[in-house]
Amino acid sequence: MTETRTHLSTLIRSPDLEKISLMLAKPNIFEILRLAHHEIRHSNFLAWLLDPSQSHNLGDTFLKWFLKEVFQDERVSWIDEFDVDGVKTSNITIHREYKHIDLLIEFPDWVVVIENKFGSSEHSNQLARYRKVAERNFPNKPKAFVYLTPHYEEPKSEDDRAVYVNFTYGSVIQLLEQACDIYSSTMPETVLHYITDYIRVLKRYVMQDNDEAVELARKIYRNHKEALDFIFEHKPDRLLEIGKVFSQRVEARGYVLGSKGKGFTRLLTKELDPVVPRESDGGWPNKESFLYEFDYRNKKVSFRATVAPGEQLLRQQIMDILSRVDGVKKPNSKSWSAVYSHSFNYELTSEKFFDEDKLVEVIDKVLDAVEPIIEKTSACLVDGLKNDVDIADY
Template sequence: MSLKNNDAHLPTLDDLEILFVNNADLDNIRAHLSRFNPIKTMGMERMEIRHSAILGWLLNPQETHGLGDTFLKAFLAQAIRDDNSKARPTALDVSQADMMDAEIRREWRNIDLLVLSPRNGWVFVIENKFDSGQHSNQLKRYMDVVNATFIGSDSFHLVRGIFVTLWEEKPEDDRYAAIEYGTICELLRQTALSGRQPLTPEVQTFLKHYLDVIREATGMSDEQAEMEKLARQLYRDNRRALDFIVEHGKSTDFSFACDAVFGEDLEDEAVIKVGKREFIFNHSDAQSFSFVPKAWYDAFGGDEYWWHGCENWWAGFPLITWIQLTSDANGASGQVRLYAEVGPLSDHDFRRDLIAAITDVAKKKSLTTIGFQRGAADEGKKYSKFFKKNFFAVDDIHDHDKISNAIKKALKSFEAEMDVVAKVLPQFVSHGQEESSE
């Protein structure tokens, strides 16, 4: 993994003062971003499963929102109305029906939402796609299982599919009627926030927050559009200062977790201690934290040598380790990954022999967690990772405590690997060039 060297010009004091001192545009953006929204606060605005939960709550006539079946019927009727098929029930059938008996099932047979109305004999299969795409035959499978389970029984005789999409995506199965989140936004405004329904202040506040989320996601928010325009102009006017701040100042749950494990405000080549282990700090940013195990550092002669080819690579050493956090498709869970890599040494023979030595000692110690890909030692190869089974699950990537626990687990799990690698390194010190000789 190469480390890009950033040669961007540093901002002047005047640049920073223009950006931060009495800047009305920045104050407006800060005020916009500071608005409290519980859905955003909990990091749920892009999580499809959370949107399904909110939609299920709104559709359930027995729930605490106080809408009864008003939104349920408006939602179903609008979706069906926009569909060109002549299937039953029609939009008129739904709008005139009493659906207070409707049961809402979430994740039944992996179906996002299932609406059952025994009084009317109707079943609605609702598939929600907020950010994800359709899977092969997914809609057909859901329709088939519902038909096999419910249709033909004493209670149900008609089934229709509803496909909820953030964008103008067409369902792959023509038995589904599509409805966009933009339409849902308008339906909520008409049915829930028009003043015609006596809602509690708590419900009104929550729905306003949810509408803000949908409007921003669909590009329907005038305020968001204005703030984005203002932000673009602010960036154009203050590009040098903002580029510098983004590169060096941003913090994430991952960086907070690294601070908790390794310490804050670390200097280059600082010795950091985690448990009984010591590491030499290299670099940290919002996505990664790199370091060299002190045993490796000492085995290579510390800072007494420099290594041809690695001068501008990570710590300037032949080897590096780093921690990185990745997210799963659901945006909620992920993995902490611990990487180790042989870098771009100019001396091919040295690089080849180093890889061979690490491979051999791992085999002797029966460590299946160390291994290189085929061709790692080939001439011209620059970056070769060698830690395997190096993923550690995090069920909530927005919880820095859980991230820090996974980081500690990763470091603890690879103590033996770090030790055996350290044992083979002293034989290669002769390949380094003493600093004083330059």
């Protein structure tokens, strides 16, 4: 018996394979129509949910829940989340592919621009171009810009990060589950099935998290890799796998993990973690004002010591303290400010790092290289935040 045949024989007798077959046999309209991986189809379904005039029987509930989430962000300064309940939604227009913008919600007095991104990365200055399109076509209306991604991916440029509100598919799932819980008795049965199917598709194909079938698929792939490489479509998301290993190596060195993000690992030292202010509403999910972060989404690993958007006096204080360390710069940006950065020519998503031992080895090399600057800047910042100014004043 050949080695390949042995692997295949082991696979077809696996009870885990029977389990996943039963899970996937449950009918799902999005899977049946092969819409799960198509970004444009997700935008179409979201447009249907956001439109109060559609047949989902939610009225403007989902739309207003969505707007409240967006308008609580400090990057939208011209309207407040508490104003949303009083907004009239009977005369709005939901645009699809408006001059290449995925979704645009046009109100009589303002607009909301939504860029829906999954399965491919931002390219060709898309976000900046969409801002210009909105400014040119709606010059007299205030605008909110939303960057919708699976795992809190951030825009590439600092200018875009200062404008676009990060919104995740995890938040979409939360709003939809809330809607099903509250309004299931008033929804048409078919609509309820569509929405529950969509939630399952988001968890399984977009988030690739909190879904039993995906977890079992990953287990089967690890146990039967040779047999599945050419037939199995549910390979583990490489960035999430790298993130898991990266986080383990970071914690093994005694660091504290910071806000999560797909393709990013963020950290603080144990000494710095208790004193870093959590007051950055326009920054990372956990609102840290400062973090060390590794970005491995592209063909290199980028390390940055970054000051988040937020109260300018606090940002200035942090940058002033860090400027005492040799090699640290003092950026002029008023939003995201990388006070130290360094790149390593390792493409962690490449096949050669599928071997976890090799991945661990290169991650440790990167951590070794940046450890001195982390320790120096952390010690300086701990001392400065404790002694220079009372952070409570901010």
